[in-house]
Amino acid sequence: MTASIDYPKLVTELPGPKAQEVLAKDKKFISPSYTRGYPLVIKKGEGVKVIDVDGNIFLDFTAGIAVCNTGHRHPEVVKAIIDQANAFLHMSGTDFYYAIQSELAEKLAAISPGIGDRRVFYSNSGAESIEAALKLVRYHTKRSRIISFFGSFHGRTMGALSLSASKSIHEKGFAPLVPGITHVPYGYCYRCPYNLKHPECDTFCVNWIREDLFKRAMPPEEVAAVFAEPIQGEGGYIVPPASFHEKLQDLCREFGILYVADEIQTGMGRTGKMMACEHFGIDPDIFTLAKGIASGMPLGAMVARHDIMDWAPGSHASTFGGNPVSCSAALATIKVLEDGLVENAAVMGDYFKKQLLACQAENALIGDVRGLGLMLGVELVKDRERKTKAIEERDRLVNACFKKGLLLLGCGENSVRFIPGLIVSKEEIDGAMAIFHETLREIET
Ligand SMILES: Cc1ncc(COP(=O)(O)O)c(C=O)c1O
Numbered sequence: 001m002t003a004s005i006d007y008p009k010l011v012t013e014l015p016g017p018k019a020q021e022v023l024a025k026d027k028k029f030i031s032p033s034y035t036r037g038y039p040l041v042i043k044k045g046e047g048v049k050v051i052d053v054d055g056n057i058f059l060d061f062t063a064g065i066a067v068c069n070t071g072h073r074h075p076e077v078v079k080a081i082i083d084q085a086n087a088f089l090h091m092s093g094t095d096f097y098y099a100i101q102s103e104l105a106e107k108l109a110a111i112s113p114g115i116g117d118r119r120v121f122y123s124n125s126g127a128e129s130i131e132a133a134l135k136l137v138r139y140h141t142k143r144s145r146i147i148s149f150f151g152s153f154h155g156r157t158m159g160a161l162s163l164s165a166s167k168s169i170h171e172k173g174f175a176p177l178v179p180g181i182t183h184v185p186y187g188y189c190y191r192c193p194y195n196l197k198h199p200e201c202d203t204f205c206v207n208w209i210r211e212d213l214f215k216r217a218m219p220p221e222e223v224a225a226v227f228a229e230p231i232q233g234e235g236g237y238i239v240p241p242a243s244f245h246e247k248l249q250d251l252c253r254e255f256g257i258l259y260v261a262d263e264i265q266t267g268m269g270r271t272g273k274m275m276a277c278e279h280f281g282i283d284p285d286i287f288t289l290a291k292g293i294a295s296g297m298p299l300g301a302m303v304a305r306h307d308i309m310d311w312a313p314g315s316h317a318s319t320f321g322g323n324p325v326s327c328s329a330a331l332a333t334i335k336v337l338e339d340g341l342v343e344n345a346a347v348m349g350d351y352f353k354k355q356l357l358a359c360q361a362e363n364a365l366i367g368d369v370r371g372l373g374l375m376l377g378v379e380l381v382k383d384r385e386r387k388t389k390a391i392e393e394r395d396r397l398v399n400a401c402f403k404k405g406l407l408l409l410g411c412g413e414n415s416v417r418f419i420p421g422l423i424v425s426k427e428e429i430d431g432a433m434a435i436f437h438e439t440l441r442e443i444e445t
Contacts, residue, residue: 016055297325
């Protein structure tokens with residue numbers, strides 16, 4: 001089935017007997033709010049391989065939801081974790097100092113796009129980094145209103161949830177949310193299936209904010225910040241028109257509004273550059289990181305321009321944020337990314353996208369192939385005009401790929417995302433493509 005690799009390799013029906021035992025206990029004791037699509041029970045990970053509790057070997061094109069950017073258990077990351085664990089596990093940066101926190105902050109400032117000094121606030125997750133940014137923009141500007149985008153996902157804590165607008169199920173039952181947040185269209189006009197551009201799409205969104213929103217409903221001098229993902233992730237891997245972010249940044253600067261780039265999914269090399277903002281030539285005032293920052297150890301960061309992060313002691317803090325073991329993993333992660341993985345993401349991403357486009361030419365079910373680097377999405381549709389979304393087919397496709405040993409995830413209503421570790425090889429991409437293509441044909445017929 002695969003080109004020159006000998007995995008995936010399945011040795012039991014799925015789920016196997018040991019996996020079934022875990023599933024039974026999970027059903028009894030774990031919150032039912034999680035969204036597991038298929039029953040993978042991991043025992044071990046290695047590079048782009050995942051081995052389950054029954055000995056089945058999978059090709060992992062999820063990287064734990066775009067987290068294990070250096071692959072599973074990269075040796076340099078594991079060594080950094082062990083070395084730090086042998087020194088101390090925790091002390092809390094809220095009340096004490098440790099060198100690795102400022103060392104990592106210096107590194108994060110250095111890899112930040114744009115010029116000028118930066119400061120870092122550490123958290124444990126994406127949502128917490130977003131919460132920190134939401135608090136900081138209100139604190140610094142003394143303004144209360146915020147703009148974010150339809151299709152965006154920023155996390156599930158109350159502030160991050162209030163900024164999000166990708167699926168209403170995320171919000172159902174949790175109102176009232178944080179007030180003062182207005183959602184606007186992301187990069188494309190309302191009539192536009194993403195990527196089928198109307199001539200006015202490039203300017204539609206920013207003009208609409210300026211001419212309609214600011215004149216009729218929202219005084220711009222009361223707006224603290226715009227929160228934007230460089231590429232929308234959970235919303236369906238939506239790459240906005242090339243000039244969108246730049247125009248948005250110009251608008252922000254005109255009215256003294258802060259630009260917050262949520263790089264939680266797009267950052268840390270995922271798109272073939274260290275930060276996705278670099279593709280769009282923008283210099284955000286603040287950006288948020290998590291996911292790929294520490295190769296799987298829990299860590300988030302909110303990186304802000306030095307003059308903006310001006311809050312007083314006690315304004316914001318976190319017991320665990322910036323945990324030393326996570327910081328150590330992050331420093332090792334950045335080194336591995338700089339030593340070639342970001343470049344590999346760009347090269348392999350181009351190769352992969354070409355394969356997906358070739359697959360689209362042969363399969364009517366694929367309406368669109370989009371993304372940058374190794375953040376690639378395929379939209380499934382029922383007609384060439386892309387008027388009918390193939391939602392149920394998408395779910396069947398992801399499940400059928402799992403049964404053949406390829407781990408994928410959906411995004412948006414009807415898209416599949418491909419987000420392997422950035423160490424992925426051409427042979428592994430060929431292996432994944434062979435399974436994906438074969439399964440697509442089976443779903444189509
Ligand atoms: C762009 C973006 N922001 C924020 C989050 C929330 O991150 P976390 O799940 O770590 O809270 C996610 C998670 O998928 C994300 O993709």
